[in-house]
Amino acid sequence: MPSYDLVVIGTGPGGYVCAIRAAQLGMKVAVVEKDQTFGGTCLNIGCIPSKGLLYASELFEEAGHKFAKLGIGVSKPTLDLAGMMKFKDEGVEGNVKGVAFLFKKNKIDTFMGVGRIAAPRRVEVKTHDGKTETIETKNIVIASGSDVARLKGIEIDEKRIVSSTGALVLGKVPENLLIIGAGVIGLELGSVWRRLGAKVHVIEFLDRILPGMDAEVARQFQRILEKQGMTFQLSSKVTAVDGSGAKLKAQVEPAAGGAAQTLETDVVLVAVGRVPYVGGLGVKEAGVALDNRGRIIVDAHFATNVPGIYAIGDVIAGPMLAHKAEDEGIAVAEILAGQAGHVNYDAIPNVIYTYPEVASVGKTEEELKAAGVTYNTGKFPFTANGRAKANMQTEGFVKILADAKTDRVLGVHIVGPDAGDMIAEAALAIEFGAAAEDIARTSHPHPTFTEAVKEAALAVAKRAIHI
Numbered sequence: 079m080p081s082y083d084l085v086v087i088g089t090g091p092g093g094y095v096c097a098i099r100a101a102q103l104g105m106k107v108a109v110v111e112k113d114q115t116f117g118g119t120c121l122n123i124g125c126i127p128s129k130g131l132l133y134a135s136e137l138f139e140e141a142g143h144k145f146a147k148l149g150i151g152v153s154k155p156t157l158d159l160a161g162m163m164k165f166k167d168e169g170v171e172g173n174v175k176g177v178a179f180l181f182k183k184n185k186i187d188t189f190m191g192v193g194r195i196a197a198p199r200r201v202e203v204k205t206h207d208g209k210t211e212t213i214e215t216k217n218i219v220i221a222s223g224s225d226v227a228r229l230k231g232i233e234i235d236e237k238r239i240v241s242s243t244g245a246l247v248l249g250k251v252p253e254n255l256l257i258i259g260a261g262v263i264g265l266e267l268g269s270v271w272r273r274l275g276a277k278v279h280v281i282e283f284l285d286r287i288l289p290g291m292d293a294e295v296a297r298q299f300q301r302i303l304e305k306q307g308m309t310f311q312l313s314s315k316v317t318a319v320d321g322s323g324a325k326l327k328a329q330v331e332p333a334a335g336g337a338a339q340t341l342e343t344d345v346v347l348v349a350v351g352r353v354p355y356v357g358g359l360g361v362k363e364a365g366v367a368l369d370n371r372g373r374i375i376v377d378a379h380f381a382t383n384v385p386g387i388y389a390i391g392d393v394i395a396g397p398m399l400a401h402k403a404e405d406e407g408i409a410v411a412e413i414l415a416g417q418a419g420h421v422n423y424d425a426i427p428n429v430i431y432t433y434p435e436v437a438s439v440g441k442t443e444e445e446l447k448a449a450g451v452t453y454n455t456g457k458f459p460f461t462a463n464g465r466a467k468a469n470m471q472t473e474g475f476v477k478i479l480a481d482a483k484t485d486r487v488l489g490v491h492i493v494g495p496d497a498g499d500m501i502a503e504a505a506l507a508i509e510f511g512a513a514a515e516d517i518a519r520t521s522h523p524h525p526t527f528t529e530a531v532k533e534a535a536l537a538v539a540k541r542a543i544h545i
């Protein structure tokens with residue numbers, strides 16, 4: 079029976095990064111993956127394909143609407159959807175193959191099949207050809223990720239009623255796309271299909287979009303999306319979808335209850351979140367404790383209640399983000415090697431890759447108010463940023479929240495071009511315990527969008543220059 083220091087179950091960003099770090103630290107490592115390819119949700123049906131389609135559809139829209147303003151004459155762009163899907167698939171393939179290469183490079187053994195914890199030190203793999211292999215290991219890291227959350231009574235067929243997975247492979251642009259849920263995934267995929275020609279209508283249970291994000295950011299972002307043509311119906315719920323006719327018929331009711339209306343649409347995207355996935359793992363039999371939302375309970379060292387079994391990523395509490403899973407993968411590998419692995423959950427950025435992008439790190443104004451923390455706000459709009467003006471990309475703003483007593487940066491929220499790249503500076507500032515003054519005194523290259531971050535930091539002390 080093969081024997082290892084560590085077996086990682088799942089090769090998403092949590093699992094594969096954990097395996098590589100453990101191998102770097104000298105452990106004998108194996109991974110188990112039930113799907114045909116490595117990389118998990120993120121690389122196969124999540125971050126990577128969605129970003130490929132967001133990029134391509136953004137250029138399609140720009141070519142149709144913006145190029146003329148820049149003095150570029152092109153004939154009306156035509157959509158080759160199959161070509162765009164191929165472009166997306168090649169991006170996925172490149173990434174997935176990259177993980178396989180890294181496993182080889184780091185001498186990590188791979189087992190393809192469903193991994194089940196047969197005992198604390200034993201994993202059984204049911205391989206795709208029906209065989210069972212047993213592996214012995216000192217430690218197990220569960221990195222089994224998450225699955226789409228479903229709505230009772232609305233059956234996802236991945237053709238007309240789709241989850242994010244089906245929305246990434248639609249064969250034609252729907253005339254009407256109804257999205258249930260105004261979270262990150264719904265708004266990203268909604269943007270893709272709107273740019274390609276669909277009329278996109280978003281129904282959200284709460285009275286705002288992007289629950290959990292800074293409310294001012296969400297309000298401004300909703301206005302921007304509405305200007306782009308997306309429509310929103312807040313405080314509403316879809317209770318049923320009838321697929322018997324040529325058009326889907328969705329029953330929509332006020333969230334608080336009341337008279338229902340029927341909306342006709344071609345495709346419904348169910349984007350109401352994700353749930354932890356523990357299928358086939360045998361966590362119950364192994365005695366691994368779950369919380370009331372089905373997440374594996376871990377301590378500060380990612381250890382479950384069963385000695386030798388750890389868990390990371392979407393299957394445990396915390397934001398369901400690839401980089402959070404990666405950071406936890408590194409931390410647990412280092413802990414297993416006797417080092418001081420650690421994740422700072424106050425400095426995990428969150429990005430929505432629409433146009434403009436939305437990015438945040440640290441606390442929202444609502445969180446600071448609820449915690450009774452006094453803070454100063456520095457805000458700077460892209461209308462006053464030189465590069466944004468030159469590029470005609472002036473929508474949005476940077477907002478910095480700094481502790482009123484110490485000036486320490488507590489939260490940064492950006493709506494604007496390249497916000498997802500710019501937020502890395504803010505994450506670093508929070509990680510290093512920087513003050514707004516530190517950002518304000520740091521030289522930022524001109525002309526760049528990043529100057530808006532510096533100006534927002536100056537604005538914390540009411541001394542922004544360009545406004």
Ligand SMILES: Cc1cc2nc3c(=O)[nH]c(=O)nc-3n(C[C@H](O)[C@H](O)[C@H](O)COP(=O)(O)OP(=O)(O)OC[C@H]3O[C@@H](n4cnc5c(N)ncnc54)[C@H](O)[C@@H]3O)c2cc1C
Nearest residue numbers: 088090092112118119120124125193223391392398399400
């Ligand atoms: C459409 C979409 C877009 C997204 N975009 C972003 C983004 O832009 N940025 C971002 O940070 N996050 C994004 N996410 C979220 C991101 O994909 C997840 O947070 C991330 O993949 C979690 O990583 P993980 O390693 O915990 O799990 P996963 O990536 O879900 O990987 C888990 C792996 O475990 C395998 N597995 C499960 N059980 C077993 C078993 N018993 N035996 C063997 N293998 C098993 C699964 O097959 C899978 O490969 C997106 C998600 C979606 C759906």
